[in-house]
Amino acid sequence: MTDWDLRKLRVLRALEEFGTVRATAEALRMTPSAVSQQLSSLSHQVGVALLEAHGRRVRLTDAAHVLLRHTDIVMAQLERAEAELDGFVRGEIGHVRVGAFATAIPSLVVPALHALRREYPGLTTKVHQADAAEVYDLLSAGEIDVGLSLAAQAPTAHDGRYDRRELLTDPLDVALPAHHRLASARALRLGDLSGEPWIYGASGPWRDITVSACAQAGFVPEQAHVASDWRAILDMVAAGMGVALIPRLAATGDTPGVSLRVPHSDQPRRHVVTAVRSGAGEHPRIAVVLRALADTAGGLGGSTVQYS
Secondary structure, three states: OOOOOHHHHHHHHHHHHHOOHHHHHHHHOOOHHHHHHHHHHHHHHHOOOOEEEEOOEEEEOHHHHHHHHHHHHHHHHHHHHHHHHHHHHHOOOEEEEEEEOOOHHHHHHHHHHHHHHHHOOOEEEEEEEOOOOHHHHHHHOOOOOEEEEEHHHOOOOOOOOEEEEEEEEEEEEEEEEOOOOOOOOOOOOHHHHOOOEEEEOOOOHHHHHHHHHHHHOOOOOEEEEEOOOHHHHHHHHHOOOOEEEEEOOOOOOOOOOEEEEOOOOOOOEEEEEEEEEOOHHHOHHHHHHHHHHHHHHHHOOOOOOOOO
16 A cells, blocks of 8 residues: 655645646745655655646646545545544543442532533543442542542542542431421421431441431431432331431432421531542543533532642
């Protein structure tokens, strides 16, 4: 196969456009002899004459016109390739995999990626639901590019494998049965529920968060039921089976039979963070996704900070 030289093809195209070697040389800021050398070399390369004498000038042969017809197609395709590659440079094209824990997906991930799809239709994404602690293993294995986790589940600050930033401070509300004696209390404190039956997970971050929040309020919660699915927890609360802490991200829409109350002075909170492999946040396509997540979190009232 011929080893095509695009510079020589451009010289041939310019000659067809400007008509003479001298005019071509002036347009390309070359000497006439350099133009002639380029065309002679191209003719030798393709094995067929591209120019023929026409009086005191030269003109393109039929073979040269055939070559130019294909050159125009190649050049147009290369322009498209250049434009597409420029999209990669700006982060408008590519593929990004996002791992997130369950409650972050509907409130943070889906709105952010939906906005990206409108703004950057060439950027494709894949969502991977994972436990808050699992996202770091997925990042390390190269299975996701961006992870959403909880600060409490993050590796230590000395672990240099990841760059993290706080994305959102998520308040925890108290879910009470609608008929509960404290459902309409003017100023509910978490400590007021020390004698109530509680619903939370058997292990993992949510058990830790519930037990820790109650401990700070001065009591150990009595675990009446074990559940970690928010829909199941809310249904049990609605049935009067106990009380629970519900993250604001999980409490979307009205739940019949449930009264969601904000603790008066001891409201616990969890901190949602984004994580990427160290240095990866500078990649344009990943930076675009991080920016979209930050914008979405800002719309929810979350506080965002930049990578240090």
